Structures are given as C-alpha cells and as structure tokens.
Amino acid sequence: MGKTYGYARLHPIGRGTENSMSDSQIVTLREMQVPERDIFMDRQEVAGGSYPEYQKMLKRLKAGDLLYIKSLDVLGTDYGEIGRQWRKLTKEKKTDVVVLDMPQLDTRRAKTQFGNLVADLVQCMLEYVPDTERLVRRKRQLDGIVKAKQRGVQFGRPEFPMPENFDQVYRMWRQKDVNGEKAARLCHMSKSLFYRKARQRKEMEMQGTH
Numbered sequence: 001m002g003k004t005y006g007y008a009r010l011h012p013i014g015r016g017t018e019n020s021m022s023d024s025q026i027v028t029l030r031e032m033q034v035p036e037r038d039i040f041m042d043r044q045e046v047a048g049g050s051y052p053e054y055q056k057m058l059k060r061l062k063a064g065d066l067l068y069i070k071s072l073d074v075l076g077t078d079y080g081e082i083g084r085q086w087r088k089l090t091k092e093k094k095t096d097v098v099v100l101d102m103p104q105l106d107t108r109r110a111k112t113q114f115g116n117l118v119a120d121l122v123q124c125m126l127e128y129v130p131d132t133e134r135l136v137r138r139k140r141q142l143d144g145i146v147k148a149k150q151r152g153v154q155f156g157r158p159e160f161p162m163p164e165n166f167d168q169v170y171r172m173w174r175q176k177d178v179n180g181e182k183a184a185r186l187c188h189m190s191k192s193l194f195y196r197k198a199r200q201r202k203e204m205e206m207q208g209t210h
Contacts, residue, residue: 002064002096006034007057008041009074025070028100032068044077063094066108071101162197163187170198 006029029039040053061067067089069075075085089095090107099105166187173183184194 002062002066004032004034004038004066004068005057005061006032006039006068007054007074008039008070009051009054010041010043025074028070029068032098032100034068058088058093061089061093061095064096065093066096066098068098068100070099072099072105163189166197170201173198 008025008029010025026039026041030036040057042051042053044051057067072082072086075089076082086097089097096107097105098108169178169183169186172178173180178186180195181191183198184191187194189197
C-alpha cells in the first residue's frame with residue numbers, strides 16, 4: 001500500500017482571509033489522516049509560480065500513493081494548467097487523487113472494473129473546457145466585430161484619403177501620358193499606393209461594364 005500525501009495552495013485574497021484559508025485546507029487534510037510531514041503547502045504569489053513545495057512533493061510521489069487536495073484549483077490557475085498537472089499525477093506518477101470538495105473525483109473508485117475511468121474522464125473534461133472556452137471567445141469576438149461594422153465602426157488602418165486630382169491623373173496614366181512614378185508624385189502618394197488605388201479603380205470600372 002502506498003503513502004498518503006496532502007497538498008494545499010494558498011490563493012491570496014486579502015490579509016484577513018489568508019490565514020483562515022490556509023488553516024481550512026490544512027485542517028481538512030489532517031482530518032483525512034494525512035501525516036503532518038506529508039502535507040505540502042505553497043503560497044501563490046504570482047501566476048505561473050514555481051511552487052517549490054509542490055515540486056518537492058512530486059519527486060516523492062510514487063505509483064500507488066494517494067494524494068488529497070481540497071479542490072482542483074490548487075493544481076493551477078486555469079483549466080489548461082490543471083489538466084497538465086492532473087495528467088502528470090494520474091498518468092505519469094500513477095498516483096491516486098481525491099478532490100475533497102468533489103467526492104466523485106476519486107480515482108480509486110471503480111478501478112477494479114473500469115481501470116482509470118475516473119481519471120480519464122476528468123482528463124477529457126479538463127482538455128475539453130479550454131478548447132470550448134477559446135471557441136466561445138472567438139465567436140463572441142466575431143459577433144462583436146460584425147455588430148460594430150453594422151454600426152459603422154471601422155477596423156484596421158484608416159483609409160488613405162483620395163486626392164482631388166486622382167481621377168484626372170488616373171486617366172492620364174491609363175492613356176500613358178504619364179508613367180506610374182510621375183502619377184504617384186502628382187497625387188502625393190507612394191508609387192505602391194498609387195498602383196493599388198489604380199488597380200481598385202480599374203476593377204470598379206470593369207464591374208460597372210457588366
């Protein structure tokens with residue numbers, strides 16, 4: 001039979017609540033009969049921290065050990081990170097995990113009949129949620145852009161104002177009275193911009209003939 005561990009991560013919300021949150025997690029782990037020497041706790045100072053106590057615990061975990069955590073969010077600040085750590089614990093370390101706030105998330109359950117069913121289901125959920133959230137955010141962005149355009153909001157770089165003499169210079173250029181370089185200079189444009197505007201004007205003229 002493996003050893004039993006506990007892990008807690010303190011999320012700072014304010015000085016008045018830090019100690020109570022820490023005490024709550026530690027008390028809960030003690031109630032699960034986790035030995036004091038096998039309880040590890042980090043403080044979440046910044047996102048993406050190294051969490052030295054967690055790393056120390058990972059080195060000690062072996063296949064068949066049992067890890068208690070109060071909630072899934074002690075493993076990361078987003079679903080992607082939680083999913084990576086869940087995979088590391090249950091797949092790489094082959095450690096059983098019990099999430100005390102969600103008793104159904106106990107990888108020991110139904111193991112004899114369905115193997116790692118619980119661990120696999122949680123892994124699928126944690127991998128599915130970030131992809132779904134990204135799709136939802138993308139759809140909202142696209143919907144917002146469509147609605148903004150309907151209100152007349154312009155996106156991207158502002159359109160270059162057409163000079164008043166463009167039509168005249170454009171006809172001169174089409175009739176080969178001036179070359180592209182001189183036409184651009186007469187319109188106070190760069191040569192590439194003049195050619196782009198001239199091409200657009202030509203396409204409009206061709207469409208108007210149909």
